[in-house]
Amino acid sequence: MSVLYDSPRAAAVAGMFYPGDARSLKAEVHQYLGKPITPEKALGVMVPHAGYVYSGALCGHVLARVEIPETVLILHTKHRPGGGDLSLAAYEAWRTPLGELPTDRELTDALDKPPVVVSNRPHGHDHAAEVVLPFLQVLRPDVRVAVISVGHTDYRELLKAAANIAAAIKAHARGVLIVSSSDMNHYEGHTLTLAKDEKALERLRAFDPRGMLEVCLREDISMCGAFATALMVEACKLLGATGARVIEHTTSGPTSGDMEQVVGYATAVVS
Numbered sequence: 001m002s003v004l005y006d007s008p009r010a011a012a013v014a015g016m017f018y019p020g021d022a023r024s025l026k027a028e029v030h031q032y033l034g035k036p037i038t039p040e041k042a043l044g045v046m047v048p049h050a051g052y053v054y055s056g057a058l059c060g061h062v063l064a065r066v067e068i069p070e071t072v073l074i075l076h077t078k079h080r081p082g083g084g085d086l087s088l089a090a091y092e093a094w095r096t097p098l099g100e101l102p103t104d105r106e107l108t109d110a111l112d113k114p115p116v117v118v119s120n121r122p123h124g125h126d127h128a129a130e131v132v133l134p135f136l137q138v139l140r141p142d143v144r145v146a147v148i149s150v151g152h153t154d155y156r157e158l159l160k161a162a163a164n165i166a167a168a169i170k171a172h173a174r175g176v177l178i179v180s181s182s183d184m185n186h187y188e189g190h191t192l193t194l195a196k197d198e199k200a201l202e203r204l205r206a207f208d209p210r211g212m213l214e215v216c217l218r219e220d221i222s223m224c225g226a227f228a229t230a231l232m233v234e235a236c237k238l239l240g241a242t243g244a245r246v247i248e249h250t251t252s253g254p255t256s257g258d259m260e261q262v263v264g265y266a267t268a269v270v271s
Helices: 022-033 052-064 105-111 130-139 155-171 190-205 209-218 226-238
Strands: 044-047 071-077 086-088 093-096 099-102 144-150 176-181 186-188 244-251 262-270
Touching: 022 052, 022 130, 044 052, 044 226, 052 130, 052 244, 052 262, 071 105, 071 226, 093 130, 099 130, 099 144, 105 144, 105 155, 130 176, 144 226, 155 176, 155 226, 176 226, 186 190, 190 209, 190 226, 190 244, 190 262, 209 226, 226 262
Parallel strands: 044 176, 071 144, 071 176
Antiparallel strands: 044 262, 086 144, 093 099, 186 262, 244 262
């Protein structure tokens, strides 16, 4: 049965997390993308989702270094209530100041399988997917998206969702990149946050997503998109990925000047 789609989702954080007018936004995105490089093939990417002044450069750098196919599946932190632990967005399109990104209905329809449920409730005002969209629009103007909000869920259910995602992507007519949207540790000192983050990133480098979740719990690492990133990695494994590389890692401290209450940011490529 096909998903029933709502009208396009309006931009919720334009003018707050990123510039609200098209000209300024495009210029800022190009600044964060850096010098042109030959992009590499990848199955998955982890990006941060803070305001561009804090994490835009990291997000731009990592997305510029990978090929952006016709479709991008975004798995993001579930910041908002409603829906299920795994909520599939059902909008006709997603609006930003740069225009509309259409939803890939073929992929979205294929992703509508338990434990994923269709619900726009956690997506309407969340920034975690939205801040990624302008980068995709600049890098690949004809891109289509599918979006799943990922909360804390039983790992058996996460593995089931990963299998469904991998099967849907294998059957898809177009190439798909999976992007997990996650910040790292929140609201502790700069040095402590870097050290705590590194424990989670070590497990990511080891291609051990379950271990990453376990160390986050054991060490009290408030990586908000840990489950979204674990789901991305598990799905990529089923698609043939063999490893993950951490590309950059920092905190908000050097930008804000507040080194006592920071948020960690990191990027990674899975291939």
